[in-house]
Amino acid sequence: MTTPVREFDRFEELAGTQLYRRNVFAVTGLPTRASGPAVRRHRQKVEARLAVEEGWPGAPEVAPAGGYGKDEVRASFEGLQDPRRRMVDELLWLWGPSDSGCDCDPDVHEWHDAAVLLHARVLEAETGRSGLPVEQRASLWENAVSAWGHLLADGTLRQHVRHRIRALGDPRLDEDAADDLLARLPRLLVSPFPQLFADQDTAARLTSVCSAWAGFPPFAGLFSELFERAAEEAYEKIHGDLLTAEREREAHHYREAFLLLRDRVVPGFEDMAPLRPFVSDWRHDEIAHIVAVGLNNLAVELLGVSVHRPPSASRREEMIWLAEKAYEIGPDRDSDGLKENWEFIYDHLTGTGRRPARPTRRFPWFGFLLVLAVIGGSLSALIQVYGIVPVLIIGLGGIGVLGYFVQMVVAFAGAARSVRRRK
Known part of the structure; x- marks a missing residue:
């Protein structure tokens, strides 16, 4: 046998x-x-x-x-x-x-x-x-x-x-x-390709070669299997660096967390680019999601800290870089939220657009009640002298004239703003 x-x-x-x-x-x-x-x-x-x-x-x-x-x-x-x-x-x-x-x-x-x-x-x-x-x-x-x-x-x-x-x-x-x-x-x-892809320049150049192999039925589907291990190793390294950066963030070691994300996590993710054609969409999106979340979380926390302690010029650059990279890397499902955070952080730090809401002032209840008392007393005296009907007629006419005057003021103010914008 x-x-x-x-x-x-x-x-x-x-x-x-x-x-x-x-x-x-x-x-x-x-x-x-x-x-x-x-x-x-x-x-x-x-x-x-x-x-x-x-x-x-x-x-x-x-x-x-x-x-x-x-x-x-x-x-x-x-x-x-x-x-x-x-x-x-x-x-x-x-x-x-x-x-x-x-x-x-x-x-x-x-x-x-x-x-x-x-x-x-x-x-x-x-x-x-x-x-x-x-x-x-x-x-x-x-x-x-x-x-x-x-x-x-x-x-x-x-x-x-x-x-x-x-x-x-x-x-x-x-x-x-x-x-x-x-x-x-x-x-x-096709077994040589995982070794050849260890060099990034070679990998970028040979991506089209792998696609040519995959165009023949005997080789279709082989590259996903060949590069699965390489992708898994890269994912594990990125995940480990993200956990370390997260621990540094939680300990308020913000500079150390930023350096980990900038020098290890983001380059590690970018180094996976040559493998992208041979990695499933869900796997790539999973990796992109956790990297974007790590970047975004640090950017948002640094923004919160800046409310109480004005950031230095380098810290402002770090926040903007983190938010921008998070938006660039994040998968489609995260893009709206990441873009909103990036724009808000950029506008807040550069003063070019939206700003954080100002603190709400307390309503002046004492003054409001005092004005009501004065108006109520005046109306009571007028009614006793002239009667309720004449007072109502005069009051309604006065309100109409006041409304017309306010409308004219608003129109003139709008025209003035329009002129300033065009200049």
């Missing part, structure tokens, strides 16, 4: 930026079609050389400076003895001309070997192991993605893989394993 390929860890061993460099055929220099006797003869030759030298150069396509060490070379030869491991490495190395009885279309081998060489070469450049200029890497990425994407989307590799399994003739691996091998290959091909 054969053991399914998925139970072996060769895919995990090769994953990363050195997936081609660690390939057993790259290390030993053997062709992928090498049979038992050829492998033994080549191994004897290599071991004789390693007996007098410290390293073996390996295949010229990806040979590292100084070659490979003895232990790595010997481990690679041992790996060739297991067909289940060997077939993983064959998928990622050169097949050569299609004259080995596999009946593949010649274009399949040509496209496959081009994909291997292009991908290996651009990975060497991105990891600093070659001097290829940045401006020349875009075309390598584009062609590597296109070659691998079409080969795996079309299913044209399956015939060759099944042929190679038959050629090896090892009972530990049957032809049905070809489907398992090809199903796991896409994840291995």
Whole structure:
């Protein structure tokens, strides 16, 4: 009974930026079609050389400076003895001309070997192991993605893989394993990106490359899984820094809280920008929400403190920066409230608009009652002298004249203000 390929860890061993460099055929220099006797003869030759030298150069396509060490070379030869491991490495190395009885279309081998060489070469450049200029890497990425994407989307590799399994003739691996091998290959091909995204400049440049990979069905959805761990680690770091800043705020160590938010939390959030296309919307909004709330809370508390103690110029700048950053970072659901806080803080500190409400003055009840008493006494005296009807007529007429006079004063005042605004 054969053991399914998925139970072996060769895919995990090769994953990363050195997936081609660690390939057993790259290390030993053997062709992928090498049979038992050829492998033994080549191994004897290599071991004789390693007996007098410290390293073996390996295949010229990806040979590292100084070659490979003895232990790595010997481990690679041992790996060739297991067909289940060997077939993983064959998928990622050169097949050569299609004259080995596999009946593949010649274009399949040509496209496959081009994909291997292009991908290996651009990975060497991105990891600093070659001097290829940045401006020349875009075309390598584009062609590597296109070659691998079409080969795996079309299913044209399956015939060759099944042929190679038959050629090896090892009972530990049957032809049905070809489907398992090809199903796991896409994840291995894109496994270098989490390491490459550790550098922010590289990450920003390669975001479009990842999108190109994801445009082919075999790679669709893989990037969210690949970057899930990176996003989770970044989230945990941001959350930890926010908690520390919150404790400093609660202890009234406002300067320390501000520095934590400015120098660690906000840069940590901004560093996640290259991962944005590969992180779910709800996850990104969750992180944006807690960062915005942390910034906003400190800004509002500093504003409250400023009511009792006028802030310095630097403290005013800090408050405005906190409120503005909170609005910029916050998700859509928080934008209205954060914008209102930012505008209020800005207007309060710069004097350009709204200001805090002035303290309410107490109503002058004594004066109000005194005026009522005077008016009531006067009316009572007039009624006794002239009677109630004449007093009412005169009073209503006076109120009408007074109302007209007040209306004219308001109109003139409005016209004067309008003139001042236009100037």
